[in-house]
Amino acid sequence: QVRLVESGGGLVQAGESLGLSCSASGSIRGIKRMGWYRQAPGKQRELVANIDSSGNTNYADSVKGRFTVSRNNAKDTVYLQMNSLKPDDTAVYYCHALILWDYWGQGTQVTVSS
Secondary structure (H helix, E strand, C coil), X not given: CEEEEEEECEEEXXXXXXXXXXXXXXXXXXXXXXXXXXXXXXCCCEEEEEEECCCCEEECHHHCCCEEEXXXXXXXXXXXXXXXXXXXXXXXXXXXXXXXXEEECCCEEEEEEX
């Protein structure tokens, strides 16, 4: 059983910054990739950013240059630093981990006011 616990999130104004973190626990044997997805009301869940065990990263075009994903392999933790936030970034952010299967966190709300 794998559990992903997220922290961070909240309400900020446009232009401000916010950080998210997600720690994995349980029967972990080599997390291949960790990252973040988000889902806004009425929209499909979409990839925000992810990072593999070698440190290779992947970002959605909409967040490139503003968001940074990082990972502490020793702590099985992934981080998302979000800068220059926009109202369009408002969504529930979900932590994701790929081991043998996909695992998801419970989600954390990020709201950006204009």
